[in-house]
Amino acid sequence: MKKKPTKKPNRPRHEEWTVKEHTEVLEFLFKVMPSKSRNAVKGILKRGQVVVNDKPTTQFDDKLKPGDFVQIRERVASASVKLKGVTILHEDDDVIVVDKESGLLSMGSKQERQMTAYKQLMDYVQSIHPKNRIFIVHRLDRDTSGVMIFARSKIVQQKLQKAWTEAVQERSYVALVEGVVSKGGTITSWLTEDRTFMMHSSPKPNHGQKAITHYKVMKSNRRFSLLKVNLDTGRKNQIRVHMQDLGHPIVGDKKYGSEVNTINRLGLHANAIKFKHPSSGKMMRFESETPASFTRGFK
Incomplete structure (x- = not known):
């Protein structure tokens, strides 16, 4: 041979x-x-x-x-597959790590079935081979930008999801919020969802899903504060609800109390994730640059 x-x-x-x-x-x-x-x-x-x-x-x-x-x-994706609003940061046999833009759904809904990060990545891997598949590990809201992980198999998806707390060592965000936040801290509450898909926060233990958010002040002026946010839990709309609880809603987040939108988008960006690779066990960290519009007002 x-x-x-x-x-x-x-x-x-x-x-x-x-x-x-x-x-x-x-x-x-x-x-x-x-x-x-x-x-x-x-x-x-x-x-x-x-x-x-x-x-x-x-x-x-x-x-x-x-x-x-x-x-x-060698793996070659079809030239006809053009990714819009999503950039591949890393790809191997088990995972695909991407940087998603604001305005793009993570995956489909009844209203949007085509232009999603999931659909585009599925087209991408199937252009390499029609039997290829991807599986969503976690989601970002449509208007939240930043780093996401997709699995290349159902087994890897389940392995990451079941061991999420142990596997993910860092999950950090940058949030542009209204008003002056004087110092950092931690918010703990229990979240529930109503029939209109609004999330509600309660200080009562076990009244919903426990959510823990840590935040630090990066920059501040008379109108806005730029926060570094880290999550112990990953509940739906967690940061958005907790910033409303803090009295400093995220810029552009009308759903949770914002009254201004100077950047023409939601002021929330998933800037970094660090996790243990499901097969090799190696720690991997991926970062996405903070959008320029978040920091423009602090210069």
Whole structure:
């Protein structure tokens, strides 16, 4: 089984082999790629990167015979898939980490089924291979921008969600709020949702889902304060409700008490997330730059 690397200008680099004996696809791949882990090899096959006699395959038990030609092709998304409002920060066999813009839904609703981060990323991975899928791990509100994690399989999604508290070491936001916040602190309350999908905060223990928000003052002037916010819990609209509780609603958040919108969007940005990778166990951190409109008024 002689390995014959080839290079062609302006095209993906392929690894190629000619089969010398009767075998099956996965067994053959294990032999010709001994430096890769078994899971990595399975991932290459699952993504449709394996091509036998110019035909892609994802079947581990497909038969190979002497003379068959096997290629490993680099992942290439279709040029027709244009991501709008979402930028990929990191991608591997288990997760895709993205930076979502304000105004884009995380995933579909009855009103919006097409232009969502989820739908666009699904189109992206399926342009690489039609059997590829993604799964949402957590959400950001439509008008909240910043870093999000998607899983490449149901198993990884469930693993991250079930161990979310242990896996996620940092989940920080930047919030532009109304008024002068003199010092940082922690807000703890219990949140419930009414029939109009409004979240309500209660100081009564066990009256809803417990929510804990920590905040620090980064900048402040006579009209606004820029806060660094960290979450112990990830409840729906948690920061928005807690800023209203604080008496300093997020700029542009009319739903939760804001009276001004000087930046023409919601003043909330998920700027960083640090988590333990579900397979390697390695700590990974991704950051998104704070929107310029948040800091313009402090110069």
